[in-house]
Amino acid sequence: MKEIEWVAVANNDDAFDGQFYYGVSTTLIFCRPSCHSKMPLRKHVSIFSTLRSAKDAGYRPCKRCRPEDLIYTHPNTQLVNKTLSIIELQLTSPLTLKDMAEQLFVSSTYLQKVFMKETKVSPSRYLTNVRMSKAKHLLQHTDLLVINIAQSVGYQNAAHFSTAFQRYTGDSPTKFRTKVQ
Structure with missing residues (x-):
């Protein structure tokens, strides 16, 4: 593994997404460099240039970063988009932060934090x-x-x-x- 690849994995650098994938030998899971899964030990990491090579080596795709998806959407962006859909679809109903969080299966605090980070405004x-x-x-x-x-x-x-x-x-x-x- 090249030092630049390890640095990309260690820093969750999305600039390297699609250029290579990394597999963790202890879990047999492969990820994008930007994946925010628990940081593996360097000795357990293998680098793959393609999805096929990772699969052929016996690794399965990560369920968090979904390396097989052609268009990757960060989980925070997905949560914000789902929140926006709820607001649009339920605009005529009384709707609170708690209601939205329950529909998204997250806590109100987490929804507030992620939405604020991504949009600079609270969901409410x-x-x-x-x-x-x-x-x-x-x-x-x-x-x-x-x-x-x-x-x-x-x-x-x-x-x-x-x-x-x-x-x-x-x-x-x-x-x-x-x-x-």
Whole structure:
């Protein structure tokens, strides 16, 4: 094994993904250089130039980094994308950080941490941004009652929606509608 390959494995360097794979003899699993699995001892690591050579040597692909996938998506990115899908699909429902975390089978703390790291905004703030953006659009382009708009963006109570909307925009829904129409 070349020193540069070992450094890439030790540093989880994704710049080397696809250039080589490494196998761990104690587990018979092979990974991408960027895999965040437990760091193996150097003496247990073998380098393979292709997926086929790793498989032919008796290694199986890692379930964490999925070296066989042509397009690798980091687990954090996958979690954020799934969270965004939940928000989009359940926008009209009352939805909390706890609800999203339960649907994704992770803790609220972990979801908050990963989402913040990847997007620089909390899942709850992102949800509020999406809801308020849709509410502003509906107030500007429709004649729906405020209660109907509130329900269409996940608020069951018009008063709660109005308070949240005013906190977000500085105007009540009615005042906002008057300004933009």
